[in-house]
Amino acid sequence: MKTHRIAVVGCGAFARMVHLPNIQAxxxxxxxxxxxxxxxxxxESRATFGARRASGDWREVVAADDVDVIVLATHTNLxxxxxxxxxxxxxxxxxxxxLANSQEEMIEIVREVRRTGVPVCVGHNRRSSPGVLDLKRLLxxxxxxxxxxxxxxxxxxxGRRTELPxxxxxQLLIRVxxxxxxxxxxxxxxxxxxxxxxxxxxxxxxxWLNPSPPVRVFAEGSARGNFTLLIRFQDGSLTTIQQGLAGHFDYPKELFEVTTRHVTLALDHHVELRQRGLADEPFRRVYPFGPIPDGQSGEGIEGFHxxxxxxxxxxxxxGGPPAYISPDKGHAAHLDGFLDCVEGRGRNPCDVADAVVVTRIAxxxxxxxxxxxxxxxxPEDWHIPAG
Ligand SMILES: NC(=O)c1ccc[n+]([C@@H]2O[C@H](COP(=O)([O-])OP(=O)(O)OC[C@H]3O[C@@H](n4cnc5c(N)ncnc54)[C@H](O)[C@@H]3O)[C@@H](O)[C@H]2O)c1
Structure with missing residues (x-):
């Protein structure tokens, strides 16, 4: 088994909560x-997560002979x-x-990936969540x-009546x-x-779920939160992303509900996937979450509650705040999949070209x-020319 020597640049809240523990594990x-x-x-992060050394300058990371892979977890400022x-x-x-907040910066990154053949993976990790992977397979x-x-x-x-287009x-609803x-x-x-x-x-x-390209977007609400986003696709499919910022943290955050061809799929907070319409698939699948409190035995969305x-x-x-019960949103699998890709034995979990399109739509x-x-x-938004 190959060992990847990794450096993390940007040891903020997210790196300390997710990337550093995942690398350590x-x-x-x-x-x-x-x-x-x-x-x-x-x-502090070096001491907590057992790195060999710490640095205040990312240039030392790029120059280091003993670093194979870099995890970049700053904001888009770097x-x-x-x-x-x-x-x-x-x-x-x-x-x-x-990936970045300007078109020019994203294209420069794509060009350098192509020129060098060295991969960049973007942290759109929901694609690596076990529940989202099953949702895509069933869809x-x-x-x-x-x-x-x-x-x-x-x-x-x-069902013999003429099918409507x-x-x-x-129809995809993502409720946040x-x-x-x-x-x-x-x-x-x-x-x-x-x-x-x-x-x-x-x-x-x-x-990722829609095979048809997007043709129009609309958004209503405050750009800071409490908004609804609408994406229309060429085949008439619609995705609605509804975000509320004044909900309660204890309640499950992410619900993905999708219908097509008389199949209904619902992924509840990455811990339970339900379906109706596919005769040979189970009604319910459940996925792990943690930490599990003492005496806890339930699973799925009921177990989560x-x-x-x-x-x-x-x-x-x-006394003090309750433990944060977290579903598996795919962060660890995303990193692991990228290491497979670096070794040449798997596809990139989120290639930079896919991320350019996503960022342009955002x-x-x-x-x-x-x-x-x-x-x-x-096409100028979703198609990236070769070269
Ligand atoms: N994939 C996910 O689920 C997920 C979740 C939360 C955050 N994020 C992303 O992670 C990134 C960081 O978010 P955060 O909440 O940890 O932010 P944060 O502000 O807590 O941490 C950012 C860290 O980067 C450091 N930094 C900034 N510029 C630097 C530079 N030039 N050199 C070295 N260090 C530098 C800052 O000092 C800070 O410690 C963001 O891009 C955010 O979108 C991803």
């Missing part, structure tokens, strides 16, 4: 360097400047989303085969129940905040919400 990875412009934070020399030095980069099956079960109420002569469209008290001051950065920096996850899932209640009860006795939605009008999307 991955037997294929060795944490060589922690780097942050706040040297104290780099040093992207091209690090990625271009890293690729020239033969170091693959897993970069957090969003692909529904698109190909359609549902076979005649409904309890049937006025279509057993709309019956083949994909957020609690802005869980965010740091990003919430106020409307040019960089939730609509742009967070919604790329869900725009990515929408584009029980775990949150138990965590709150334990906190009331102990920027367009930001324009749409500001202008208060729908905006056209064309």
């Amino acid at each position: 991955n037997p294929r990875a060795e944490l060589v360097m922690t780097c942050d412009q706040d040297h104290g934070l780099a040093e 992207r091209r400047d690090l990625i271009l020399p890293a690729l020239a030095a033969g170091k693959p980069v897993l970069v957090e989303k969003p 692909d099956k529904a698109i190909q085969e359609g549902g076979t079960l005649v409904p309890a109420v049937d006025r279509s002569a057993g 709309e019956e083949r469209q994909i 129940n957020d609690d802005c008290r869980s965010w740091v001051d990003w919430i106020y950065w409307d040019r960089e905040g939730i609509l742009f920096a967070e919604m790329v996850h869900f725009i990515d899932v929408a584009l 029980q775990a949150v209640t138990r965590a709150r009860e334990a906190a009331a006795l102990r 920027l367009k939605l930001l324009d749409a919400i500001r202008l208060g009008m729908p905006l056209a999307v064309g």
